[in-house]
Each structure stands twice: as C-alpha cells, then as structure tokens.
Amino acid sequence: MSITMQAIAILEALVILCLLLVITRRHQTAALVAGIGARPGAEPPTQTAQARHDAKRARRAWQATRAGRFDAPTRGASTEAGPDPRRSAAVSAQAGDNQLVSAAARSRYERMHPMQYVGVTHRHASGQIEALENSQSLPEHAYPRRDIERHFCEIVEFLPFAILLLDPGGLIKTVNPEITRLFGYERDELVSQRLTLLVPECGAGDDSSACAATRVSQRMESASPVPSSHELSARRKDGTEFRAEIGLNVFRFDEGATIVFIIDRTDQYELHRNRLDLAHLMRVSTMGQLASSLAHELNQPLTAILSNVQAAQRFMAADPIDLAEVREILNDIVQDDYRASEVIRRIRAVVKKGELEVAPLDLAGVIRDAVHLLRSDAIVRSTRVTLDLADDLPLVHADKVQLQQVMLNLLLNAFDAMNEIPPVDRAVLVTLRAAPHDSVCLAVSDKGHGLTSDKLDRIFKPFVTSKPHGLGLGLSISRTIIDMHHGRLWAENNRTRGATFYVTLPAGEAA
Amino acid sequence: MPVSDPQVFVVDDDESVCRALARLIRSAGYSVETLDCAAALRNRMSTISEPACVVLDVQLPDLSGLELQRELNTRLPIIFITGHGDITMSVDAMKAGATDFLPKPVCETVLLRSIAQALQRAEEAHAARSELDAIRLRVSRLTPREREVMELVVEGRLNKQVASELGTSEQTVKIHRARVMTKMEASSLAQLVRIADKCGLGMRGASPASR
Numbered sequence: 001m002s003i004t005m006q007a008i009a010i011l012e013a014l015v016i017l018c019l020l021l022v023i024t025r026r027h028q029t030a031a032l033v034a035g036i037g038a039r040p041g042a043e044p045p046t047q048t049a050q051a052r053h054d055a056k057r058a059r060r061a062w063q064a065t066r067a068g069r070f071d072a073p074t075r076g077a078s079t080e081a082g083p084d085p086r087r088s089a090a091v092s093a094q095a096g097d098n099q100l101v102s103a104a105a106r107s108r109y110e111r112m113h114p115m116q117y118v119g120v121t122h123r124h125a126s127g128q129i130e131a132l133e134n135s136q137s138l139p140e141h142a143y144p145r146r147d148i149e150r151h152f153c154e155i156v157e158f159l160p161f162a163i164l165l166l167d168p169g170g171l172i173k174t175v176n177p178e179i180t181r182l183f184g185y186e187r188d189e190l191v192s193q194r195l196t197l198l199v200p201e202c203g204a205g206d207d208s209s210a211c212a213a214t215r216v217s218q219r220m221e222s223a224s225p226v227p228s229s230h231e232l233s234a235r236r237k238d239g240t241e242f243r244a245e246i247g248l249n250v251f252r253f254d255e256g257a258t259i260v261f262i263i264d265r266t267d268q269y270e271l272h273r274n275r276l277d278l279a280h281l282m283r284v285s286t287m288g289q290l291a292s293s294l295a296h297e298l299n300q301p302l303t304a305i306l307s308n309v310q311a312a313q314r315f316m317a318a319d320p321i322d323l324a325e326v327r328e329i330l331n332d333i334v335q336d337d338y339r340a341s342e343v344i345r346r347i348r349a350v351v352k353k354g355e356l357e358v359a360p361l362d363l364a365g366v367i368r369d370a371v372h373l374l375r376s377d378a379i380v381r382s383t384r385v386t387l388d389l390a391d392d393l394p395l396v397h398a399d400k401v402q403l404q405q406v407m408l409n410l411l412l413n414a415f416d417a418m419n420e421i422p423p424v425d426r427a428v429l430v431t432l433r434a435a436p437h438d439s440v441c442l443a444v445s446d447k448g449h450g451l452t453s454d455k456l457d458r459i460f461k462p463f464v465t466s467k468p469h470g471l472g473l474g475l476s477i478s479r480t481i482i483d484m485h486h487g488r489l490w491a492e493n494n495r496t497r498g499a500t501f502y503v504t505l506p507a508g509e510a511a
Numbered sequence: 512m513p514v515s516d517p518q519v520f521v522v523d524d525d526e527s528v529c530r531a532l533a534r535l536i537r538s539a540g541y542s543v544e545t546l547d548c549a550a551a552l553r554n555r556m557s558t559i560s561e562p563a564c565v566v567l568d569v570q571l572p573d574l575s576g577l578e579l580q581r582e583l584n585t586r587l588p589i590i591f592i593t594g595h596g597d598i599t600m601s602v603d604a605m606k607a608g609a610t611d612f613l614p615k616p617v618c619e620t621v622l623l624r625s626i627a628q629a630l631q632r633a634e635e636a637h638a639a640r641s642e643l644d645a646i647r648l649r650v651s652r653l654t655p656r657e658r659e660v661m662e663l664v665v666e667g668r669l670n671k672q673v674a675s676e677l678g679t680s681e682q683t684v685k686i687h688r689a690r691v692m693t694k695m696e697a698s699s700l701a702q703l704v705r706i707a708d709k710c711g712l713g714m715r716g717a718s719p720a721s722r
Contacts, residue, residue, distance in 0.1 A: 314538035332530065
C-alpha cells in the first residue's frame with residue numbers, strides 16, 4: 001500500500017503545484033513561473049528542470065504537512081485554514097512569506113477546490129470516479145489552462161510510477177517513461193491506442209474513457225475483501241501479464257482527459273500467492289497428521305457396508321427369505337455409502353488448492369465439518385468435543401476452505417494443549433454466538449494448562465511454538481486468514497483453567 | 512441348572528457399524544444385543560446369567576476397550592475389533608486374554624469363527640461356574656464336624672488317624688464320613704477328592720509336600 005500512498009502524495013503535490021502556479025501568477029511574485037508563462041512554446045531543458053524543481057518543492061511541502069508540521073512557516077495560515085487546514089497549510093508552506101494566504105487567496109482557493117479531486121478520487125477504496133465539472137469555474141484571467149496541462153505533463157514525466165493520459169475518446173494521449181519501461185512499448189506505439197491494449201480487462205474496443213473508468217470502478221466495487229481481487233491484469237508487449245493496480249481519474253482540462261496510473265503489483269501478488277500456497281501446504285500437512293484418523297472415518301462405513309452385505313447374503317440363503325430385513329440392509333448400505341463419500345468430500349475440501357472463493361457462509365456448518373474430520377482423532381486422544389452453536393446467526397462473507405483451516409488448527413491446538421492432563425479431564429468446548437456490531441464470535445476453549453502471559457500474543461508469530469514437533473505456523477497463518485477476512489483472532493486464559501481462542505468475523509450487513 | 516441361549520454383545524459407538532455387525536451375527540443364528548458404550552456394557556454385566564461373549568470396539572469414547580477388558584475379562588470372552596489398531600495394542604489385548612483381535616472391516620468367516628470359539632469358552636466357563644456353585648452349595652450343607660472329617664479324609668488320612676486327630680472314636684468318624692459322601696453326592700473317595708479339589712477344600716490344612 002505504501003506505493004499507493006506515495007502516489008497519492010505526489011499527485012496531491014501536483015495539484016497543489018498547479019494551484020500555486022495559478023495563484024503566484026495572479027500575485028506576480030514568482031518570476032520564474034511567469035517566465036515559463038511568457039514562453040508558451042516550452043523548451044524542454046529549462047522547463048523540465050523547473051518542473052522537477054517544482055515537483056520537489058511541492059512534495060516537500062506536502063510531506064511537511066503530512067508530518068503534522070503546521071506551525072513554523074504557516075503561522076498565518078493556521079487561522080485561515082478554512083475547510084481543509086491540511087491543504088491550506090501546504091499552500092502556505094510552499095508560499096513561505098509571500099503573504100499569499102490572505103482572505104482573497106483563501107476564497108479563490110475554495111473556488112478552485114474541486115481541482116483537488118484530481119488527487120483525491122483514486123483514494124476512494126471503491127474506485128469511485130468523480131468528474132471535475134467545477135474546474136471549469138476557474139477565473140478566466142487565471143494561468144492559461146493549456147499551459148497548466150503542459151506543465152503538468154512535464155512533471156508527470158518524472159514521476160516514479162506509470163501514468164498515462166487518455167483523451168475524451170478513450171485514446172492514449174501521452175504516456176510517461178515508466179509506462180514504456182513497465183510495458184515494453186515505445187511511446188509512439190502507444191499513442192492513439194486504447195487502454196485495453198495495456199489492460200485488457202478494462203473492456204473492449206470503442207468505449208470512451210469515461211466508460212472505461214466506470215467499468216474499472218465497477219470492477220473495483222464488486223471486488224471481494226481479499227486483496228488480490230482489487231487488481232486487474234495488465235499485459236506487456238511481449239504478451240506476459242502481471243497484476244496491476246489501476247487508478248482512473250477523469251480530469252477536465254479543455255476538452256477533458258483521464259489520468260490513468262498503473263502500479264505494478266507483481267510483488268504483492270506474489271506475496272499473496274505465497275501466502276495461499278503456504279496455507280495450502282499447512283492444510284495438506286494437517287491432513288497428513290490426521291491420515292490415520294481419517295482412514296478410520298472411512299473405514300467405519302466400509303465396515304458397516306461389508307457386514308451388511310454379508311448378512312444380506314446369509315439372509316438371502318435362508319428359507320423363507322426375510323425380505324424386510326434385506327430391504328433395511330439395502331437402505332443402510334446406501335446411507336453408509338453417502339457417509340463415506342461425505343468423508344471424502346470433507347478431505348477434498350480441505351486439501352483443495354485454488355483461488356479464494358469468498359461467499360456467504362454459515363459458520364456453524366464450517367465448525368461441524370471440522371469437528372467431523374477430527375472425530376476419530378478426538379476419540380484416540382480421549383478428548384470430548386462439545387458444540388454450543390447459536391441458531392439463526394447472520395452469514396459471514398468468507399472463504400470456506402480457509403475458515404475450515406482456522407477451525408481445524410484451533411481444535412488441534414486445543415487437543416494438543418491437553419496431552420499432559422488426565423484423559424477424564426480432556427474436553428473442548430466450541431461456542432458460536434452473535435457479537436456486537438453485526439459480527440459473530442467463535443470461541444474454542446480447552447482445559448489444558450493455559451498460556452503464560454508473554455505467550456498470549458507471541459504464539460501468533462511465525463515459528464513460535466510450544467509443541468515439540470510443531471512448526472509454529474498454524475496460528476500465524478490462522479491470524480493472517482482472519483485478518484484477510486477483516487476479523488480478529490486472539491487468545492485469553494480461562495478464569496478456571498485452560499485457554500480460549502476467540503475469532504470474531506463481520507457478518508450479515510457488515511460482512 | 513438349565514443353560515439358556517448364548518448371547519453376543521456388540522459394543523461400538525458407531526451406530527451403523529453396530530447395527531451391521533449385529534445383523535451379520537444374527538444371520539448366523541446367535542442372539543445379539545447392541546450397546547453403544549462401555550458404561551452400558553458395565554451396567555449390563557450384573558444381569559448376564561447366560562453364556563455370552565462381547566464383540567468390542569477398542570476405541571470407545573467413554574473408555575478404552577483395553578481398560579474394559581481388565582474389568583470383565585474373567586467374566587466374558589472378548590473379541591476386539593478395531594479401525595486403527597497397532598501391534599502393541601493387539602499384543603496387549605491378546606496377552607490380557609482376548610479371544611481375537613480383528614481389524615475393520617471385519618471378515619465374516621473370521622468373525623463368526625471367533626464368536627463360535629468365544630462362546631464355546633463361555634459355555635465351558637459357564638458350566639464350570641455352575642458346577643462350582645453346586646459344589647459350594649453342597650459344602651455349605653455340611654456340619655463343621657463333617658467338614659473337618661472331609662478335609663482330613665481327602666488328604667488321604669485313614670479313619671483311625673482322623674479319629675485320633677479329632678479326639679473321637681473311629682466309629683464316629685465312619686458315620687461322619689458316610690454322611691459327607693451322601694451330602695457331597697460322591698460315590699467313591701476318588702470322586703470326593705476331585706470335588707474337594709474343585710472347590711479348594713482340604714488344601715488349607717495340607718502341607719505343600721502332600722499336595
């Protein structure tokens with residue numbers, strides 16, 4: 001996310017810079033800016049040097065305000081701050097002692113305030129796009145808009161991330177060097193092409209940029225809470241694809257334009273994939289540990305089926321044949337067969353590998369499935385598992401496999417915690433309740449020795465384990481999973497004995 | 512004492528396995544009763560009078576089958592069935608006197624053969640127990656003096672020796688001895704000795720060398 005934040009900061013700085021250009025022009029205080037204005041032809045060397053300088057200053061100013069340094073150079077500003085002290089402060093920090101911050105400047109600032117949206121829109125997590133209709137209301141005698149645009153484009157050249165401008169028809173107007181580096185195209189190859197060339201998911205063919213923007217925003221809105229889905233797939237010239245975060249902002253200059261910034265998310269995506277792989281590995285390893293009890297779970301229905309069939313054979317050989325008994329046997333065989341396939345379904349569900357599938361989910365069902373998988377293991381370890389699940393709870397919005405993994409992990413930990421105590425005392429209680437703020441709370445309590453106070457939080461760190469053969473990854477992965485679902489996982493010692501692990505997850509409307 | 516039909520108990524916490532095994536055993540002509548936990552079998556124990564055997568799952572939620580075995584092995588022959596038994600477990604079970612230790616899914620012929628074997632053992636034990644009960648009943652009918660006479664006689668003493676040991680006349684000993692033979696339903700001295708042997712009578716006073 002830090003890249004995005006930086007991008008926001010820089011874009012905001014750009015906006016401020018544009019503002020400043022307008023303001024300083026009005027007050028005739030910035031000679032060099034006036035100099036640029038006097039040469040609309042724009043010769044690169046000095047121009048770009050100037051642009052770089054401006055960008056740097058704007059950035060510094062922005063950083064200063066972000067860091068909360070409102071006082072020193074902005075003494076005058078703090079009272080004048082208006083609706084957005086942060087931005088006013090930025091303006092005054094930039095302006096220094098130029099007495100810029102007057103009531104007049106402030107009102108002008110407010111009039112031009114809509115321009116701020118250039119930098120703001122892409123911060124909406126939902127990807128909401130806001131058109132800047134009001135930017136048309138700039139005073140006519142302000143700095144010529146065309147120049148601002150040109151100046152802006154020059155600054156964009158030096159930004160350390162990929163930005164391109166779309167014209168109102170949705171064709172690429174200009175790209176910065178980062179785009180050419182990222183995608184492997186030459187600048188000329190991209191100009192007048194559609195954005196779909198780079199980001200196929202933006203939609204096909206002949207749409208205007210506004211349509212593309214809407215579509216991207218819809219994509220972002222429909223995205224699940226899981227990080228990967230926030231991103232789209234971008235395609236390089238050589239055909240390889242990478243995950244990228246795309247920001248679109250409709251920006252009205254003369255005829256309107258769209259700024260598109262593209263951030264390479266390959267690293268994040270890789271990280272996310274690695275996390276999923278690791279979680280999957282842990283699930284497979286858990287199933288490995290449980291192999292013998294799972295075999296037993298399968299063996300039970302097989303035993304019943306075999307005995308039933310052999311009994312039926314004997315009944316069939318008798319005279320007269322007890323048809324009622326045989327019919328009952330056949331019924332039982334069908335049931336046991338279903339039961340065996342249900343065991344296999346549960347195992348498959350856990351070891352399944354793939355993308356996250358976030359869907360409305362009944363947490364009680366997940367808990368029951370996990371407890372079923374551990375049934376034999378619990379018997380072998382002489383541990384009783386009691387369920388106390390509230391009915392009619394709102395659904396959570398989550399990936400079933402991952403939640404089941406958390407559940408299995410918490411239950412197995414609870415079993416392990418009681419290895420040292422006498423078998424008669426070994427009991428695990430699983431409760432599921434509604435919790436405040438539209439959430440549900442799951443608790444897994446054991447009757448073991450509990451956790452020392454330093455362990456209560458440390459056990460969630462990777463490679464921290466109290467078991468002789470533990471990897472120390474189970475709880476850390478579980479916490480990552482719950483975090484990903486915007487929930488919370490923590491441990492507390494019970495008042496009497498043992499520890500309880502709690503999971504809260506947003507449910508119903510809040511999910 | 513009339514011997515009632517042998518009974519097979521099937522103890523498994525898994526309802527469908529329990530039902531299927533019971534059916535299979537019933538199809539072979541045995542009378543079967545199913546129980547779902549160790550505690551239920553424990554409770555039932557006191558009311559079992561007929562020869563019986565138990566088909567028992569090793570892993571029961573309330574008690575391990577091996578623990579239960581310790582409690583009732585002397586009374587009931589046990590056939591263990593297990594879904595995840597290991598060598599150690601089966602050796603322990605067999606050492607402790609299990610009739611058999613069978614993996615699930617259970618082979619029909621092996622199971623039925625084991626049951627037949629177990630029930631035979633149960634019947635023998637049942638018969639022995641019944642006989643012992645009858646002998647004990649007979650012994651309880653003896654007077655203290657008759658009992659003393661019997662103990663000495665089965666140790667091989669002559670009437671004369673018994674008389675001197677008890678401080679009475681040989682004639683009196685003869686009368687006591689005749690009564691003992693009647694009450695113990697023994698037709699010869701050899702039979703009386705066997706009966707005494709079965710109920711452990713006559714051993715208390717005997718020196719190790721004489722045994």
